[in-house]
Amino acid sequence: MSPSSSHSPSPLNPSTHPWRFTWETLAHIPTLRLYLFRSPTPTALSGASASASLQTDRSLLFVSLTYQSGDVVRLEVPVPRVLIEPDEEVQCVVRSDHVEIKLSLVLPVDHPVVIQYRAAMGFSGDENSVPISxxxxxxxxxxxxxxxxxxxxxxxxxxxxxxxxxxxxxxxxxxxxxxxxxxxxxxxxxxxxxxxxxxxxxxxxxxxxxxxxxxxxxxxxxxxxxxxxxxxxxxxxxxxxxxxxxxxxxxxxxxxxxxxxxxxxxxxxxxxxxxxxxxxxxxxxxxxxxxxxxxxxxxxxxxxxxxxxxxxxxxxTSTPVGGSDDVFRNYTVQNLFSNLLLESAEDEVSFRTVVRDLKSRKPMLQLVLLSSKAWYMSGTCIENHATGPDCQVELQPVVKVLFSDCSNSSEADIRLVENWSTKCHAEEVYMMTYEIEELKNSLSFGKQSMPLSCNLLQGMHLSWLNSHGF
Incomplete structure (x- = not known):
């Protein structure tokens, strides 16, 4: 048995390795991209084929994946509330360990018309999209x-x-x-x-x-x-x-x-x-x-x-914590730090950041800002007509980053980080240990929302941080 097959879960056994979905779109681009993959252990999709059809009245995308062996997996994916171009064909491509699907949008999600429409309709979840003022x-x-x-x-x-x-x-x-x-x-x-x-x-x-x-x-x-x-x-x-x-x-x-x-x-x-x-x-x-x-x-x-x-x-500022009267209910370590990245990018200071421990001064995190205005949503697919209620998903505003955890790096690797920081004129910031650990956990969780083949770039992991835009 080959090493790859020994780690590949059965395509018809979703109990321990469910199929996940991740929707992604970027500012000013009228394209909604979908990634489908098995998690936490990827499945080799060599020789597989896939087709997809959109059911707009239920806000569902139906995907049929046929393996080279002839086994078929049928997935149901909830579609976020966006303006999809009805006359455009659904583009579906099978990659090495995931399925990539593209939907054409009438307008980008950050277009003023779309924003006004969502506000008028009072869509749930939009509170998280409103900049913190x-x-x-x-x-x-x-x-x-x-x-x-x-x-x-x-x-x-x-x-x-x-x-x-x-x-x-x-x-x-x-x-x-x-x-x-x-x-x-x-x-x-x-x-x-x-x-x-x-x-x-x-x-x-x-x-x-x-x-x-x-x-x-x-x-x-x-x-x-x-x-x-x-x-x-x-x-x-x-x-x-x-x-x-x-x-x-x-x-x-x-x-x-x-x-x-x-x-x-x-x-x-x-x-x-x-x-x-x-x-x-x-x-x-x-x-x-x-x-x-x-x-x-x-x-x-x-x-x-x-x-x-x-x-x-x-x-x-109130009890219960996180209630409608709590002025600070939407503040998290993630979006406070995201605001820092956005400010550096807007001021053209740097798109690269090194986070250092405030006490030891050692580098703990390397970050590269890829997109300051992105939206995404990730979750678990319904497989093979499994029973379950129709669910609605909302795209969340995020910043898209590459990151590397340097906290346990060797002295040689730390020197590489120091050289990278100097060469790239990275913004250097200092934080306390607890906040750094919370930030690392958020980044590590975010990287799980992408397939393994899309997760690494130049030795750094792709991830997301929640953002309210401020």
Whole structure:
């Protein structure tokens, strides 16, 4: 028995190796492409033939695959809601380990007419296709008092509701905060508030002013505005004691000149060998909520700049988590990172990215952006007239990437990655370990939605990351 046949599942045994489908289309291209393949173990299709017919009233594509042995597999594939050209023939080609089918569209899925039509019809699932808007977030958060909750266990994180949430006009929020609050951290515009703690919600960022029932000690200084340092138990947002102090700090100028950023993703401009970033976790379930910086030579005695960066992919603004009232329900590590890739591409900085561990500085991921505007959907086919309800599928907005996991690479392979980064002028970003692992898991899951023969290119895997376009 040949090696290939020993690993090929029986074509008529779908129980352990089901047929999968993946629909894909790209911006401005009126073509919908379908991939059919066995997963996780591919089937050799040498000598096989296939035919396909479309049943528009049921939104189903029927595919008949005949093996060289004479065995026949019949597949039913749900078709996403797109404008298919009815007079065009369905193109069907058998590849080495998959079947590739093309449908012609009347208009590309990103055409304004199609977008307006879908909105008018109120198709389900379109919420995921709407770009996440910073202005919409601000409008929702400004409509009333807001509490924050852990997205993993629904634990309430705020002792009192947030009453003032403002968009930060600059990522360098420390300089801006001095302009807003002046010499005293108790002033908020024209109205005085009894003490504020500051949280930054990362990606895009907010500054939230949280009224605190405890004391605020402010000291005048003739030299001008002083650093506002919030001292508290940084591992408990829902705390009972805190103080806000203004003091002469010898490191003040260094703090102001150092760009700390939002904590989720860092680049070379806000990386310092003197600063350590600590993961800020939920006290109840230990799930990550954000991060904060501290000086290495002083130990983890509290945040440098008085700020804890809360990541919107890990927190909620209402219970139940993910409900219609949750402003951050659509934020994930995937789409926050996708936004980073899109920004780099739009600014023509780079289509290549190296993700490094924030602590070790070692490369963890290599990425190449292939398409910033793609749509796809993947699932399992119905085989050989198996019973099952008709299902409707919706194309999801994604970015199409190539990636390579470098986390366990040898020193020689790491040197190759470093050379690749330098030669290709790759964008280098730094993330904390937990976020990198979550990103790696998403990329590894995404690569399973393509047949093996289409999955590798120049030693990197093809995958997808969910995107809302922002």
């Amino acid at each position: 910073l202005n919409d977030d601000l409008k929702s958060l400004s409509s009333g008092d807001v509490n924050l909750y852990c997205k993993s266990c629904s634990t309430k994180l705020t002792k009192e509701p947030l009453r003032h949430i403002l968009q930060m006009p600059s990522l360098n929020w420390r300089d801006v905060a001095e302009n807003w609050f002046g010499n005293c951290c108790c002033s908020f515009g024209a109205a005085a508030e009894p003490g504020f703690s500051f949280e930054i919600l990362s990606g895009p960022m907010y500054k939230s002013a949280v009224p605190n029932v405890d004391s605020c000690n402010c000291h005048d200084n003739a030299e001008g505005p002083e650093e506002v340092a919030h001292t508290s138990d940084m591992h408990d947002l829902n705390h009972t004691t805190s103080n806000c102090i203004v003091s002469n700090d010898p490191d003040r100028s260094n703090r102001q000149n150092l760009y700390f950023g939002g904590g989720f993703v860092h680049n070379d401009t806000n990386i310092s060998k003197d600063v350590e970033w600590v993961e800020f976790c939920c006290e109840k379930c230990s799930s990550p909520l954000g991060s904060y910086p501290y000086w290495k030579d002083r130990g983890n005695t509290g945040t440098i700049d008085g700020g804890v960066r809360l990541f919107k992919c890990y927190i909620s």
